[in-house]
Amino acid sequence: MDLNALADFALVATHGGLGKASRASGKSKATLSRRIADLEEELGVRLIERGARGLKLTEAGQMLMTRTEGPMHEVAEAMTAAREGLAAPRGRLRIAAPSLFSHLAMGHICAQFCAAYPEVTIELVAEDRMVDLVEEQFDVAIRINPSPDTSLVGRCFAKDRLVVVAAPSVPMPKPRARAKGEATSVPAIVFSNFEPTHWTLDEGRLVIQPIPRLRLSSFLMIRDAAVTGAGAALLPQSIAWNQLTRGELVQWGTVSGVETALWVLHTSRRLPPPKVRAFVDFICDQYPEASLVLKG
Incomplete structure (x- = not known):
């Protein structure tokens, strides 16, 4: 033929x-x-x-x-x-990434990548929706806990945990023997669409029933309200890391059985362009222990 x-x-x-x-x-x-x-x-x-x-x-x-x-x-x-041949990475690299991760980390990562590969220019779109890499002409997408997709391949480059935190001025409940399913009620800062639930910490060591005092629409607002002392909050550990290190927040425990994984994905073609291969390796190198602790 x-x-x-x-x-x-x-x-x-x-x-x-x-x-x-x-x-x-x-x-x-x-x-x-x-x-x-x-x-x-x-x-x-x-x-x-x-x-x-x-x-x-x-x-x-x-x-x-x-x-x-x-x-x-x-x-x-x-x-x-x-x-x-083994061409150096060059050309425009178009990336889609979740809004929160983009705001916290991608500015530094993109600037450092362009410094390492001066023939590459980056266009990053902060999108929480599921973009179509082929139809919308993205080279790379960063996704949180992605569902299996036979058209995409990639690597998990970092993981995070959900923790319950509060300011030191908010009394931490003391674990004590309770009937199965019984929880300790605490004032809490939650998302706007929060539905009644319990926060089970450290394999059941402590079960908390959050009583909403503030309903906010972003993790960053929830974190800042927690620092101010408005109540307990459920946050990714990476977002609260600096405040925990400085003593502005206290970690009450880790949510059991929940882990957040970030993946860098591209189309499943067997020969990705040099710029895509270089970016995948670069972002994985930023998290050598696969821990999503964003400092600074």
Whole structure:
């Protein structure tokens, strides 16, 4: 099979017509049409129906497109990699990352990465929604506890724990024998959408029933309100680390059975660009013990 003909078929199918494919590639419409006709002749089936409203893939054309799109990308990337060899990371690196992690850490990380790789420019978008890397043209996404996705690969670079903290002025409940499921009520600062629940700490050593006094919409506001003494708060340990170190907050315990993992992900192509490989290695190196304790 002529790979050029297959590539031109994919080009026309992707752009939805000969004219758009011609403008995008610089190839003439006659050349593209001839290549597709040759491919149809070789396979013995129609791949594209040509109508008054443009082109439409036949069932065979759709099947061919679905089965060959990924391998064709890999062939193109393999040829690029072979031409460039071990090329230095360069070009624009587009990253999507959760808002809170972006505000706390990504400014420093991105600046340090650009200093290490001066031919790379970074565009970071702080987004809490699940972006589509391919459709929205992101090179890398950072996600919290991501669900399995066969189209993405990556590495877990840091983990965090949920802890209950309060200012030293807020009395810490003393663990004592209680009936199963019974909790100690304490004034608390919670998220705006908080639903009644218990905080089970240190494998059941202490069970707390938070009584909301403040309902706030971000971890940073909750942390600052806790420092002021408004009540107990449930926070990622990394967000409260500096305040715990300075004695502005006291850790009452760790929530049992809950762990937050941050992953750096990219599309599952076998040949990621040098800039993507370099960034994945770089951000993992920032957390050598895989502990998400953000200092400073």
